[in-house]
Amino acid sequence: MTTRDFEPVPLPDYVEYPPAEMLERAEAFRAMIARRHSVRAFAPRPVPRALIETCLRAAGTAPNGANHQPWHFAAISDPALKSRIRAAAEAEERAFYAGKAGEDWLAALKPLGTDPSKPFLETAPWLIAIFGARASVSADGVLRKNYYVPESVSIAAGFLIAALHQAGLATLTHTPSPMGFLNTLCGRPASEKPYLLLVTGYPAPDATIPRHALEKKPLAEIASFLEAPE
Numbered sequence: 001m002t003t004r005d006f007e008p009v010p011l012p013d014y015v016e017y018p019p020a021e022m023l024e025r026a027e028a029f030r031a032m033i034a035r036r037h038s039v040r041a042f043a044p045r046p047v048p049r050a051l052i053e054t055c056l057r058a059a060g061t062a063p064n065g066a067n068h069q070p071w072h073f074a075a076i077s078d079p080a081l082k083s084r085i086r087a088a089a090e091a092e093e094r095a096f097y098a099g100k101a102g103e104d105w106l107a108a109l110k111p112l113g114t115d116p117s118k119p120f121l122e123t124a125p126w127l128i129a130i131f132g133a134r135a136s137v138s139a140d141g142v143l144r145k146n147y148y149v150p151e152s153v154s155i156a157a158g159f160l161i162a163a164l165h166q167a168g169l170a171t172l173t174h175t176p177s178p179m180g181f182l183n184t185l186c187g188r189p190a191s192e193k194p195y196l197l198l199v200t201g202y203p204a205p206d207a208t209i210p211r212h213a214l215e216k217k218p219l220a221e222i223a224s225f226l227e228a229p230e
Contacts (some may be wrong), residue, residue, distance in 0.1 A: 004140065014175040033162060037213060039170040040114075040205035044125035049077070051167055052126055052200075065148030068138045071156050074129040074186040079122070081185060086121035088181040089197070091173070093118060096177065111212035119174060129182045130157055131192040138163035153195050164200050170207070172199040 017025065022186075056073050064070065075121075076082060093116040097106065107137075121127060132153035138144050177195040199228050 021161065033165065036161070036165040036171070036173050037209045039203045039207050039209065040120055040172060041207040042120050042170065042172075042199065043202040043204045044123055044203055045125065045202045047071065047125045047169065047201055049075075051169075052128070055160055055163035055167060059156045060165040062152070062156035062159045064152035064155065065146060066144075067073050068144055068146045069152075070133045070136055070146035070149045071132065071153050072131040073160070074131065074188065076127040076129065076186070077125060082122050082127055084185055085127060085182070085197070086118055088185065089121060089176040090116055090118055092176040092178065092181075098114075116173070120199050121197075122176070123204075124172075124199045126200050127158075127161070128198040128200065129186050129188075129194055130181075130196040130198060131186075131188050131194050132161075133192045134212040135191065149193075150195070157198065160198065164198075169200050173197075174199055189211060 018085075052075050056075065059073065060069065076085070097116045101109075113220050130153060132149040133146055135143060135150065160170050161173070174197040175195070179197065182188070182194040182197065183190060183192065
């Protein structure tokens with residue numbers, strides 16, 4: 001392992017906006033991202049690979065521990081592979097809903113209307129399995145231990161969801177537990193941990209969402225401001 005010396009370069013592409021425009025841009029983003037909903041009914045309409053690639057490149061710019069970029073995105077459009085993923089995921093889901101989850105968890109899920117059947121895993125044009133690695137070859141070509149892997153992968157997943165939504169696609173985060181089958185089906189090494197199976201595509205014309213999903217906590221319940229007294 002080699003150690004690279006700190007080499008500062010000028011901040012390359014920051015753009016500052018007038019305060020009024022900053023607020024407008026923030027409000028525009030808030031309004032845009034507020035239209036994102038978890039969709040469980042997808043149309044089989046194809047989505048170009050180039051669009052998925054662009055969104056993945058956006059995800060790859062996420063902040064992460066030591067800039068090691070410890071993620072891997074397996075983008076899946078092959079119908080046969082999607083069918084195998086659905087079969088494996090539903091096997092785990094049947095065990096989950098049969099009692100593995102516990103009564104409290106199942107009660108919490110009831111307003112969402114979910115069940116072991118996951119047809120969207122075959123219907124949606126793309127599944128993106130997101131992995132995190134304990135060690136990987138970094139951007140400078142050296143195999144290194146990775147740091148803050150769960151945090152880094154989670155931030156990148158958030159970037160990806162926002163990018164897909166901005167592009168005009170619907171998304172669903174799916175987390176069957178355990179997800180080890182994704183390593184086998186996606187050809188990823190055991191040293192990588194699957195964190196998320198992201199489903200994306202166009203929503204079905206008759207897509208619905210649970211009313212419960214529209215209930216959002218107000219700002220006062222999710223944030224606090226610790227400011228100096230005036």
